[in-house]
Amino acid sequence: MATIAPMRSWPRAAVPELPGRAPLVRLHDTATGTRRVATSGTMYVCGITPYDATHLGHVATYLAFDVLNRVWRDGGLSVQYVQNVTDIDDPLLERAAHTGRDWAELAQEQTELFGADMAWLRVLPPEALIGAAEAMPLIGDLIGQLRAAGAAYDLDGDLYFPVEAEPRFGELSGLSRTRMLELFAERGGDPGRAGKKHPLDCLLWARERPGEPAWDSAFGRGRPGWHVECAAIALAELGMGFDVQGGGSDLVFPHHEMSAAQAQVATNSWPFARAYVHAGMIGLGGEKMAKSEGNLVLASRLRMGGADPDALRLALLADHYRADRDWMPALLSAAADRLARWRAATRAPAGPDATPVLATMRSRLADDLDTPAALATVDEWAAAVLGSGGVDPAAPALVRDAVDALLGVDVTRSVD
Numbered sequence: 493m494a495t496i497a498p499m500r501s502w503p504r505a506a507v508p509e510l511p512g513r514a515p516l517v518r519l520h521d522t523a524t525g526t527r528r529v530a531t532s533g534t535m536y537v538c539g540i541t542p543y544d545a546t547h548l549g550h551v552a553t554y555l556a557f558d559v560l561n562r563v564w565r566d567g568g569l570s571v572q573y574v575q576n577v578t579d580i581d582d583p584l585l586e587r588a589a590h591t592g593r594d595w596a597e598l599a600q601e602q603t604e605l606f607g608a609d610m611a612w613l614r615v616l617p618p619e620a621l622i623g624a625a626e627a628m629p630l631i632g633d634l635i636g637q638l639r640a641a642g643a644a645y646d647l648d649g650d651l652y653f654p655v656e657a658e659p660r661f662g663e664l665s666g667l668s669r670t671r672m673l674e675l676f677a678e679r680g681g682d683p684g685r686a687g688k689k690h691p692l693d694c695l696l697w698a699r700e701r702p703g704e705p706a707w708d709s710a711f712g713r714g715r716p717g718w719h720v721e722c723a724a725i726a727l728a729e730l731g732m733g734f735d736v737q738g739g740g741s742d743l744v745f746p747h748h749e750m751s752a753a754q755a756q757v758a759t760n761s762w763p764f765a766r767a768y769v770h771a772g773m774i775g776l777g778g779e780k781m782a783k784s785e786g787n788l789v790l791a792s793r794l795r796m797g798g799a800d801p802d803a804l805r806l807a808l809l810a811d812h813y814r815a816d817r818d819w820m821p822a823l824l825s826a827a828a829d830r831l832a833r834w835r836a837a838t839r840a841p842a843g844p845d846a847t848p849v850l851a852t853m854r855s856r857l858a859d860d861l862d863t864p865a866a867l868a869t870v871d872e873w874a875a876a877v878l879g880s881g882g883v884d885p886a887a888p889a890l891v892r893d894a895v896d897a898l899l900g901v902d903v904t905r906s907v908d
């Protein structure tokens with residue numbers, strides 16, 4: 493059996509301390525459509541499936557949660573951030589098989605590439621980065637709990653989760669049954685498989701198939717389904733009722749609906765997460781940027797081509813995280829211009845008082861991470877410095893620290 497080395501997170505960039513404290517953050521929750529206040533700093537963000545990492549859609553999503561992480565820390569929360577790596581799932585195994593590669597080696601190489609991209613972008617690492625392969629005992633435990641609760645059934649040696657075991661199933665996404673069926677088919681589900689009790693029932697454990705990796709378990713040799721991987725890792729690390737289950741909006745259904753349903757049925761409690769927070773989709777030429785579309789702009793390609801990571805952060809933070817939007821190279825050049833103004837202004841000997849800049853950044857970010865408004869506040873201050881100067885010698889350093897701590901943008905790096 494292939495084995496993988498235990499996963500390591502990437503190095504952590506230093507975060508300056510800011511005077512005072514950020515207010516509590518209100519986040520848009522997909523499940524209720526309302527703004528929810530997070531109080532404990534516990535967050536599970538769905539990680540990459542390690543092939544074709546890291547495209548700018550992934551980057552945008554992880555930057556959104558990085559800003560949340562930073563704003564929480566600024567607010568004094570002790571953050572517990574957990575992220576998985578989907579190193580066992582159909583698309584990864586298919587890619588490995590197509591290219592004649594060992595799946596574990598492909599996963600490890602791509603996970604390392606992802607870590608290098610995240611470190612380059614100064615994304616703060618999660619406290620725990622956990623692969624499905626290494627979480628196998630936890631996954632087995634959760635499936636065991638579901639079986640004990642009568643919420644697992646056998647179909648030709650495969651184990652399924654009956655969605656009707658969770659009366660709240662469907663509340664998270666709020667979708668019609670027709671839409672659920674479409675999305676389930678598009679996103680790894682098997683609505684048409686004969687013998688299932690309900691077409692939306694999803695796989696918990698697939699019996700061993702030739703040419704695929706398999707693990708021993710109480711339910712025979714095989715491998716886990718996708719949704720139960722995330723449910724098990726989140727539950728083991730954070731328990732029920734953690735603050736934020738996050739990811740891109742392509743995960744609302746079936747992934748987050750299924751994971752939450754499984755955790756809730758297994759523990760006979762509610763809720764899995766107190767808020768479900770979803771980033772919009774990054775597209776290219778009007779199509780979602782996706783491995784399956786082959787329209788990827790890779791962070792590593794920009795990195796190796798000498799792009800400025802601070803400009804890339806600003807390019808993706810210039811729009812609200814929930815907005816679906818297209819990537820365009822012009823976004824990067826506009827961000828580079830903005831960054832040049834910020835760099836010049838924060839190097840001035842003095843500027844207008846920056847205390848209100850920090851206060852406004854904090855309140856805009858606390859309002860569902862309104863990064864466009866936070867950026868505009870810094871723009872105004874920079875324009876004032878570059879236009880008419882200012883008298884406060886402490887202001888440039890305060891703005892420098894604020895954009896570093898809250899937005900992860902380092903204005904002190906030299907420009908070549």
Ligand code: 5CA
Nearest residue numbers: 538539540541549550553578739740773774781
């Ligand atoms: N491994 C699963 C989650 S458990 C997965 O979705 N992997 S992924 O590699 O396809 O995506 C990694 C993260 O990036 C997920 O949170 C996903 O929702 C997000 N994502 C994927 N494509 C885009 C995109 N085009 N725009 C924004 N976010 C995206």
Ligand code: ZN
Nearest residue numbers: 538539722747
């Ligand atoms: Zn996930």
